[in-house]
Amino acid sequence: PVEEVKLKPPSKEFKIGQAVRLGGLLKAPHLNGKRGLVQRLSTQDNDRWEVEIRLDRGVLEVKSIRSENIIAVPRNQAAEWQLEEARFTQERQKREKEDKLWNEEQEKSKKFNTFRNVCEKTLNAQGFPIM
Numbered sequence: 689p690v691e692e693v694k695l696k697p698p699s700k701e702f703k704i705g706q707a708v709r710l711g712g713l714l715k716a717p718h719l720n721g722k723r724g725l726v727q728r729l730s731t732q733d734n735d736r737w738e739v740e741i742r743l744d745r746g747v748l749e750v751k752s753i754r755s756e757n758i759i760a761v762p763r764n765q766a767a768e769w770q771l772e773e774a775r776f777t778q779e780r781q782k783r784e785k786e787d788k789l790w791n792e793e794q795e796k797s798k799k800f801n802t803f804r805n806v807c808e809k810t811l812n813a814q815g816f817p818i819m
Contacts, residue, residue: 700755702726702737707761707769710741710753719751723772726758742773746780 702708706726710719723742727750730736736752743749761769 700758702755702758702760704728707766708739709759709761710739710757711759712757713753716751723761723769723776724753724758742776744779746776746778746783748780 704726708724708726710722710724713719719741724739727738727740730738730752732752735755737755737758738750739753739758740748740750
């Protein structure tokens with residue numbers, strides 16, 4: 689007979705999309721105090737939740753966090769959390785714009801270098817000295 693394994697329920701319940709903060713993390717202390725949104729209960733461990741964490745410069749990262757390290761944002765702090773979320777969104781948009789400009793500059797530089805290499809090869813083939 690196959691023994692049935694019962695998963696124990698998570699030690700804390702969260703709603704999908706619930707605003708949270710992280711705390712008590714020993715292996716990743718740089719994440720303590722960071723804001724996040726609960727995405728789902730982990731499929732690997734029934735006492736972990738997938739949390740979309742707000743990092744610096746508008747970067748988002750989903751991590752599996754133990755229930756004990758997730759702190760629900762109380763209603764009386766909702767307005768403050770929303771202000772922080774608005775600032776985070778602005779940072780993310782600014783970073784995305786900067787990244788786009790940087791990528792465009794990289795592409796221009798790549799095209800210029802390709803053109804320069806073609807010109808140099810053409811000049812060399814025609815007997816002009818290498819400069």
